[in-house]
Amino acid sequence: MQNISTVFVLDKNEQSREIIKSFVDGLDFVNEVKLYSDYNQGYEEIKQASNPVVIMDISEEPSELREIADKIKLVTSKIIITSINYSTNTIIKALRLGAKEFLPKPVLKEDLIRVLTMLASISPEEEGTPSKIITVYSNKGGIGKTTIAINLAAELAKVTKDKVALVDLNLQLGDISTFLNLNPPFDVNYVIQRLIDKEDSIFIKGFEKYKDTSLYILSDPSYIEQSGSITTQQISALFKKLKKVFPYIVVDMSSSIDPLSLKILDESDWILFSTIVNIPAIRNAQRCLNLFRSRNYPAKKVKIVVNRYMENDEIKIEDIENTLGESVYWKIPNNYFTIMEAINKGVSISEINSESNIGSNFRDFASKVSDDIIEQAVVQYRTRS
Ligand SMILES: Nc1ncnc2c1ncn2[C@@H]1O[C@H](COP(=O)(O)OP(=O)(O)OP(=O)(O)O)[C@@H](O)[C@H]1O
C-alpha cells in the first residue's frame, strides 16, 4: 500500500466537505485533505499533485462539470464521485465522468475508508480504467473492417475524450496507415519487441497520435517478412499492456482464421462481426458464428454489424437476423463517395462531412458502444455492491 499524497474534495456543500475531512483526517495513509467549492480552483491544484485522490460531488451538477472531469481524468484515475441521487442514471453519469467508485450521500465513514484503502493499494503501475478490446472482424475480405475500425475509433476518441488505441493487426496487409495517410515511426512488431516491458509513457511513444485528438495508432509492420514472427504469446502480452494504458482499444485484423487470428479473437472483449447484405457474405457469417459458438464465447461478446446497408435492399435486416439467429447490433449505411473521399484525402469520415449519413452514423455508433460498455460496468458495480 502506498500513501495518498492529497485527497482533494470538490463539493459545493460546506457541511459535506467538512464531514469528509473529518473522516479522512485520522487516516495514517493520507498525507493531507484539501477542500474546494470552486471545482476549477481544485483542478488547478490537482494537476500539481503526485498520486492524488479526488472526491467529487455531482449532486448539483455545476455547468463546467464535464469539462473539469475530462481534465481530471487525464491527471488521475483515482476518482470517487458522490451524489445525493443514486439512481442507475446517476451511476452511469459518474462512471462516464471517470469515477472509479461511486458513493451515495450521506457518505458513510466505513465506505469511504474502504474505498480509499482500495485506491491506496493500486500502484500507479496498475492504474487505468477497465478497458475493452473491441475487434472488428469478418471472415470475408473487403467487407469494410478497416473503414469501420478507423472511424469507430476516431469517433470514440471524440465522444469519450478518453485515450483510444487503434491497432493494426492485419499484419501482412494492414491499411490503417494508408487510409489515414500516416508515416508511423514505429510499428506493432517494434513495439512488441522493444517497448512492451517499458513504462507506459515510453510504450505509448510507439504509437502515432492522430492530429489533435486522443486517438493513438499502432501500425502494421512495414515489411511482410516481419509479420510472421509475432507469436500468440506476444499478442497476449500486447493486449495486457494495451489494457493498462488505454480505456478503449480498437483492433483491425485480417479475415483469415489461423492460430494468431483465433488468439486475437479469443482475447478480445468484443467482436464487431461485420457483414454486408448479400447471400455469400451472410453464408460466411453463419459459418463463422458457428465457430464462435463452438469456442464458447460469452453472450454479448459477438455483435453483428451490417455494413453498406440500404433501406431498399431486397434482403431485410429481419432476414439476416433469422438466418444468423442473432440480432443485429448496428447498421452502417452505404456511402461510397464520402468514404472514398476520406480514404483519398487520408482522413476520417467526419473530417470530410460529419453530418453526412455515414458521418453521423459513426458518431452514434461510438456513443452506443461507449454507453453499452459503461452500462456493463454499472451492472458489475451493482452486483458487486
Ligand atoms: N459503408 C460503406 N459504404 C460504401 N463503401 C464502403 C463502406 N464501407 C466500406 N466501403 C468500401 O469498401 C472497400 C473495402 O473496405 P475496407 O478496406 O475497409 O474493407 P476490409 O474488410 O478492411 O478489407 P480487407 O479484407 O482487404 O482488409 C473500400 O473501398 C471502402 O471504401
Ligand SMILES: [Mg+2]
Ligand atoms: Mg482491411
